[in-house]
Amino acid sequence: MFWGELNFMAQASQIFKRKYNLKTLNSSYEGIINKTTASGIDKITKYTFDKIKDEQLKLINKKVVNGNYKFTYYKEKLILKNRNSLPRMISVPTIRDRIVMKLLHELLMETFEIKMRLVQTIISEIIVESAKYDSYIKIDIQNFFGSIKHEVLMKKIKTKIRKKEIIELINGAIINSTVNQYHRKKDVVEKNKTGVPQGVPIANVLAEIYMKELDGNSNVNSNFSYFRYVDDIIIFCKSSDSEKIKKKITSYIEKDLLLHVHKDKTYDGKIESGFSFLGYEIQKDGLNLKCRVKEESVLKMENSIVSLFIKYKKSNGKMSPKEFAFYLNLKITGSIIEDTERGKNKKYGWLFFYSQINDIKILYHLDHLVKCFIEKHDLNEALKNIEVKRFVKSYYEITQRRSKSNYIFRPNKLNIKQKKVLLNRTLGVPLQKLNSDENVEKYFNLKVNRKIKELEEDIQFSY
Numbered sequence: 427m428f429w430g431e432l433n434f435m436a437q438a439s440q441i442f443k444r445k446y447n448l449k450t451l452n453s454s455y456e457g458i459i460n461k462t463t464a465s466g467i468d469k470i471t472k473y474t475f476d477k478i479k480d481e482q483l484k485l486i487n488k489k490v491v492n493g494n495y496k497f498t499y500y501k502e503k504l505i506l507k508n509r510n511s512l513p514r515m516i517s518v519p520t521i522r523d524r525i526v527m528k529l530l531h532e533l534l535m536e537t538f539e540i541k542m543r544l545v546q547t548i549i550s551e552i553i554v555e556s557a558k559y560d561s562y563i564k565i566d567i568q569n570f571f572g573s574i575k576h577e578v579l580m581k582k583i584k585t586k587i588r589k590k591e592i593i594e595l596i597n598g599a600i601i602n603s604t605v606n607q608y609h610r611k612k613d614v615v616e617k618n619k620t621g622v623p624q625g626v627p628i629a630n631v632l633a634e635i636y637m638k639e640l641d642g643n644s645n646v647n648s649n650f651s652y653f654r655y656v657d658d659i660i661i662f663c664k665s666s667d668s669e670k671i672k673k674k675i676t677s678y679i680e681k682d683l684l685l686h687v688h689k690d691k692t693y694d695g696k697i698e699s700g701f702s703f704l705g706y707e708i709q710k711d712g713l714n715l716k717c718r719v720k721e722e723s724v725l726k727m728e729n730s731i732v733s734l735f736i737k738y739k740k741s742n743g744k745m746s747p748k749e750f751a752f753y754l755n756l757k758i759t760g761s762i763i764e765d766t767e768r769g770k771n772k773k774y775g776w777l778f779f780y781s782q783i784n785d786i787k788i789l790y791h792l793d794h795l796v797k798c799f800i801e802k803h804d805l806n807e808a809l810k811n812i813e814v815k816r817f818v819k820s821y822y823e824i825t826q827r828r829s830k831s832n833y834i835f836r837p838n839k840l841n842i843k844q845k846k847v848l849l850n851r852t853l854g855v856p857l858q859k860l861n862s863d864e865n866v867e868k869y870f871n872l873k874v875n876r877k878i879k880e881l882e883e884d885i886q887f888s889y
Contacts, residue, residue: 466520
């Protein structure tokens with residue numbers, strides 16, 4: 427064993443001790459678990475967990491450090507992409523298990539020096555790199571998360587981690603089963619023998635570790651430019667090299683990683699004819715590249731806007747014009763939530779996801795659509811003293827003035843008094859229900875934070 431490997435293993439052990447001591451568990455709790463965190467199969471919410479937090483964190487510390495922590499079955503959640511496809515199964519851990527896995531995620535990120543790249547960063551690099559070549563290759567891995575081989579994954583993990591307690595924790599998380607809400611304790615459940623459960627906090631970092639060697643080998647090659655986001659791969663190259671590169675990459679994926687490449691969805695083409703990746707459509711326009719929103723994603727946003735107008739009309743006055751405008755504006759601008767624990771900002775919304783477009787005709791179209799629906803539903807009078815925000819202006823605020831903008835909703839900027847005013851005067855919550863700071867936070871979570879999280883639905887399955 428080389429000194430470098432020994433250093434990595436010592437590093438993993440040190441991170442393990444640091445992450446799972448009681449002090450770190452207590453200081454990390456609020457940053458990991460918030461009021462919108464879903465409950466697992468045990469149905470314990472954050473509100474309930476807060477009351478037993480101290481004893482639960484002590485239990486995590488004791489069992490994880492001793493190497494005998496056991497995960498509770500994950501709760502099954504099915505997400506439908508469209509009427510023509512099977513639903514995607516998401517595994518939801520209990521709050522206690524989420525804490526354990528979130529810290530394990532951080533340990534793996536540090537040990538393997540993983541850098542999670544944003545879609546927007548990848549797209550901006552693609553615009554530059556694709557201009558250097560004439561062809562592209564798209565590779566589709568079939569059922570990626572569900573096909574990850576445990577033995578291959580654990581072999582890769584053991585190159586930098588040998589501590590038994592960490593290995594057992596990772597193994598316990600990936601073999602743990604997912605059950606539906608009607609599961610009974612006496613039901614027989616088999617262990618998960620292959621694949622990584624989607625939805626658990628360590629799923630993405632384990633996928634990155636699994637693909638890390640392929641990424642490293644491909645990124646140092648000067649004959650082509652390689653980009654991967656989870657299981658979506660695109661390569662830019664000369665047409666004369668296309669077939670050779672495609673065979674080499676697909677061979678590695680199938681023979682070394684033991685994954686299956688979807689032949690019908692793996693193809694090559696000319697860059698001048700245009701291509702799509704991660705929900706973006708990129709097309710040559712003379713010497714420049716036009717970057718647009720994929721048509722399917724535009725349709726999804728249009729349907730989302732229509733649904734909100736229908737919901738307002740069907741409410742028969744229960745939803746006020748102010749409340750309707752608040753949710754419409756939230757859908758248009760998105761939202762920025764500050765994570766003070768990690769010193770980062772989390773951006774939510776369709777327009778944040780598509781902030782790399784340089785062809786903004788579709789934004790004018792969406793603004794016109796909103797205007798037409800306001801007229802169609804006779805809302806001009808009701809909204810005459812209420813600002814309805816615009817996609818075009820939001821785009822410029824996001825791309826030019828993001829850090830300074832007051833146009834985009836930032837819930838962290840509101841103090842408890844301002845939250846109370848918003849809930850009462852805009853969102854229609856009676857004052858008698860807002861008679862304590864705790865109740866204000868409760869309703870703010872229900873009427874605002876959850877709606878912000880739901881903005882992710884407008885971009886789900888866009889790619």
